[in-house]
Each structure stands twice: as C-alpha cells, then as structure tokens.
Amino acid sequence: xxxxxxxxxxxxxxxxxxxxxxxxxxxxxxxxxxxxxxxxxxxxxxxxxxxxxxxxxxxxxxxxxxxxxxxxxxxxxxxxxxxxxxxxxxxxxxxxxxxxxxxxxxxxxxxxxxxxxxxxxxxxxxxxxxxxxxxxxxxxxxxxxxxxxxxxxxxxxxxxxxxxxxxxxxxxxxxxxxxxxxxxxxxxxxxxxxxxxxxxxxxxxxxxxxxxxxxxxxxxxxxxxx
Numbered sequence: 618x619x620x621x622x623x624x625x626x627x628x629x630x631x632x633x634x635x636x637x638x639x640x641x642x643x644x645x646x647x648x649x650x651x652x653x654x655x656x657x658x659x660x661x662x663x664x665x666x667x668x669x670x671x672x673x674x675x676x677x678x679x680x681x682x683x684x685x686x687x688x689x690x691x692x693x694x695x696x697x698x699x700x701x702x703x704x705x706x707x708x709x710x711x712x713x714x715x716x717x718x719x720x721x722x723x724x725x726x727x728x729x730x731x732x733x734x735x736x737x738x739x740x741x742x743x744x745x746x747x748x749x750x751x752x753x754x755x756x757x758x759x760x761x762x763x764x765x766x767x768x769x770x771x772x773x774x775x776x777x778x779x780x781x782x783x784x785x786x787x788x789x790x791x792x793x794x795x796x797x798x799x800x801x802x803x804x805x806x807x808x809x810x811x812x813x814x815x816x817x818x819x820x821x822x823x824x825x826x827x828x829x830x831x832x833x834x835x836x837x838x839x840x841x842x843x
Contacts, residue, residue, distance in 0.1 A: 651663050653672065653733055653736065655677070655733045656680050656681075656682055656733065657677070657680060659677045661733075662674065663842065664779070664781060666747060666751075666780065666781065668750075669746065669750075669842070670842035671747075671781055671839060671840070671841055671842075672839055672840045672841075673781065674718065674782070675717055675837045675838065676719065676732070676838040676839070677715075677718045678733075681730035682731070682732065682733060687704050687731075688703040689703070689706075690704075691705060696722070696789060696833065696835065698833075699722060699833060701724055702722065702724040702726075703725060704721045704722075704725060705789055705835050706720070707787050708793045713796070716767060716784070717784055717787070717796065718784070718786055719837075720787075720789050720835035720836060721838050722832065722833055722835055723803060723807075723832035723836075724833075726738050726813075727805070732840040735842065735843055736840040737805070737840060737843050738838060738840060739839065740804055740805050740806050741804045741806035741814040742806070744804055745827070751825075755823065755824050756774065757824070757825040758774065758822055758823050758825035759775050759776055759823035760774075760776055761825055762774070762783045762818055763777050763782040764777050767785065768785050768820050769820045771820065773819075783802075784837070785797045785818070785820060786800055787799065788835055788836055789834060789835025790831075799818065799819055800818035800837060801817055801818075801830075801836040801837055802817075802818075802839050803815050803838050804816065804827075807832075808829045812829040812831060812832065813830065813832050814827055815827070815828065815829075
C-alpha cells in the first residue's frame, strides 16, 4: 500500500511539473513571458538587450488596452488635421500589416493605452539607453536593423546582432512614403505642443538617430517592458 501511495504521489508531482512547464510557455500579455498578446490577439516575441526587454515586432493593434477602438483614418487630409489618436495601414492595405505592423500618430501613443498591459511605448531616454548599449548612435542602427529582403539595398551595416529586428515600415507624412527605406519609431516623449521624439533607421546608414517630428505623422511603434 505504501508503494502504491508513493507511486500515486510521484505521478501527481510529475504531472504538476509538466502542467507548470506548459503554462509557462503560454502566458498572456500580463505575464512578462517571451511571447505577448495584444488585446486583438496578435502575438509578439521579445528580446532582452542590456537591461531592457523589447518587442521584436512592430505593433499591429487596432484597440487600446481598455478595449476601446482606435480610429482607422484612411484619408490623408483628415489624418493631417487630427487631434485624437488614430492608426492607418501603409497605402491603406492590410497586406503590409503582418510584416511591418501599423502606423500610429503620436496622439495614440500619448493615451498611455496603446501598448499591451505590462508594456509601454519607450521614452526618449529608453531609446538613448538602447543606443548607448549598442555602441552609440553611429553604429547602433546596423545592430538594430533586420537583415534580409525587408530592407531595400544596401541596408548598410545591418547585422541585427541585438535581435531587435528593426523594420522599414515607412510612414504617413502627407501620404505614404519610404516603405522598405526607413524605419521610424515613436517615443512617448513630447518636445513641444506640436513635436515629439522618434528614432529613425535608414537603409543606407549604420546609424540610429533621434529627432523631433510632427505629432500628426504616422510612424511605427515598438513596445518596451515596464
């Protein structure tokens, strides 16, 4: 009887360990695991770079994390005059979304509800920390850029040794431009009433450059773990 009881206990413990391991591989957006789901159910992966944890894909979500919809604006003139949060797809085509994600204005970033729970939009300081860890502005871009055909030639200096897999999602700047050529990533840091900071990656540079731009531009978004 003791032997039987021992075997039952051992079996239960083994099953418990298996269930725990399985669960750890399928945690949701609040868990901080290596895969994350946004409120639409899009799945993202993460990478640790120095002391930071970043998403590896561009954001695709169409709702804020409180389940309210983000306006999808397809008309350029309407987009340029917005004072509230919005998103668009490059050239208004869904076919770009799986690779490059969606484009958002800064007003959507500024809601504080764009990222999945447990994540946030990086500040200017977050981008500066990342760039410094990768060796400085002059070389960090190459270490951040994805390799392969997503970037137009020459994709200068691209190694993706950071695992960040930066993408050239283009932008909505008085129309859709620069897909395959530039990657533009919002920060949550405002400079003035009309301008905010963003990170720019180029096809023909190894650099990663921070600059200010109009809050009504449509740029890509990457999230950092809180």
